[in-house]
Amino acid sequence: METTAMHIANGIVDGPVSAVFAVLAVAALAVCVRKARNDLDERLAPMAGLVAAFIFAVQMLNFQVLPGVSGHLLGGTLAVILVGPWVGAICVSTVLIVQCLLFADGGLTAIGLNITNMALLGTAAGYLLVAGLLRVLPRNAKGLAVTAFIASVVSVVVASQGFVLEYALGGTTDLSLPWVSGTMAGVHVLIGIGEGLIAATTVATVARVRPDLVYALRHFRKPAVVEQEVTA
Amino acid sequence: MSRKLGWFLAGGLLVALLLAGVVSNFASSSPDGLDATAREGCTFNAEGEITGGHCIAQEEGEHQMSDSPLADYGIRGVGNSFLSTFLAGTAGVLITFGVGAGLFWMARRRDKSEA
Known part of the structure; x- marks a missing residue:
């Protein structure tokens, strides 16, 4: 059986552009670590470890989306809902780094590209959607499930377009960009639906068992003071 | 705790x-969305090596950690x-x-x- 590489492999985007995105990823993660410290208390720290481990596990579960094409969860939205945007971005990055260094998944040269797309863009898009949707949807297991589903679909498509941007800047081949963008968006809508179902089931389960452990239920409450609430 | x-x-x-x-x-075990897009346009042999065509994966390199x-x-x-x-x-x-x-x-x- 042929083993399939997931994530961007080495050599697809050239060295200089990969290096620029590596620097960008390190800088963004440094900001995340600073911001995450506000959120990380004795309850959230072990929970965040579990979220990272869970995302690692679910990323191994490729599901068929088209004949000959599969997909797997990226995890940004799931992480945002359970542990917040800053800690969430670090969780997804941790998974990507472990996968790259130990499991030879996602090129080492391409690690900045993969972190940018899945851990930063995917999580940021998920965060904006979750924060917005929870202003109108009920803050219970059902509302959270609907939020997780919609935010996951959008977040996965946004992450896929991150690759298109990187390919446009430093692709080592010259395929038509509209074709790359359209193909990536199309298949990632399907993958996003799969991710949405997994994320919705997961957050609804946690919200029923331990609602106090769901970051989104504790923090995205008053729309106007989302930023201040944590530091107050 | x-x-x-x-x-x-x-x-x-x-x-x-x-x-x-x-x-x-x-x-x-099918290629994922990104990989499938990257392979589209190329032909592959049984070992998964590119035999022809034009696709994103053409210049793909070995993974540094493939000996892990x-x-x-x-x-x-x-x-x-x-x-x-x-x-x-x-x-x-x-x-x-x-x-x-x-x-x-x-x-x-x-x-x-x-x-």
């Missing part, structure tokens, strides 16, 4: 171990593919939890000492 949180974490970890160790054996004992989600030297995936999956979950929880625990806010 409270005992109730400990039980929740243990339960969550068990679910993750089952997903990565057991359920992953039933996962699709855990490369490609299996344990090198373990012939039984179920066992190999089981061991690699459970190792990955435990390592990711260990690294993640360890880092987050060190970075956590310490209210009592600051107050």
Whole structure:
């Protein structure tokens, strides 16, 4: 059986552009670590470890989306809902780094590209959607499930377009960009639906068992003071 | 850490171990969305090497870590593919939890000492 590489492999985007995105990823993660410290208390720290481990596990579960094409969860939205945007971005990055260094998944040269797309863009898009949707949807297991589903679909498509941007800047081949963008968006809508179902089931389960452990239920409450609430 | 949180974490970890160790054996082995897009336009032989055409994956290089004992989600030297995936999956979950929880625990806010 042929083993399939997931994530961007080495050599697809050239060295200089990969290096620029590596620097960008390190800088963004440094900001995340600073911001995450506000959120990380004795309850959230072990929970965040579990979220990272869970995302690692679910990323191994490729599901068929088209004949000959599969997909797997990226995890940004799931992480945002359970542990917040800053800690969430670090969780997804941790998974990507472990996968790259130990499991030879996602090129080492391409690690900045993969972190940018899945851990930063995917999580940021998920965060904006979750924060917005929870202003109108009920803050219970059902509302959270609907939020997780919609935010996951959008977040996965946004992450896929991150690759298109990187390919446009430093692709080592010259395929038509509209074709790359359209193909990536199309298949990632399907993958996003799969991710949405997994994320919705997961957050609804946690919200029923331990609602106090769901970051989104504790923090995205008053729309106007989302930023201040944590530091107050 | 409270005992109730400990039980929740243990339960969550068990679910993750089952997903990565057991359920992953039933996962699709087709290329994922990105990989399928990257391969479109090229033709491949039985070993997965590009034999012709024009596609994003054309210039794809070897992975620096392809000699890792855990490369490609299996344990090198373990012939039984179920066992190999089981061991690699459970190792990955435990390592990711260990690294993640360890880092987050060190970075956590310490209210009592600051107050």
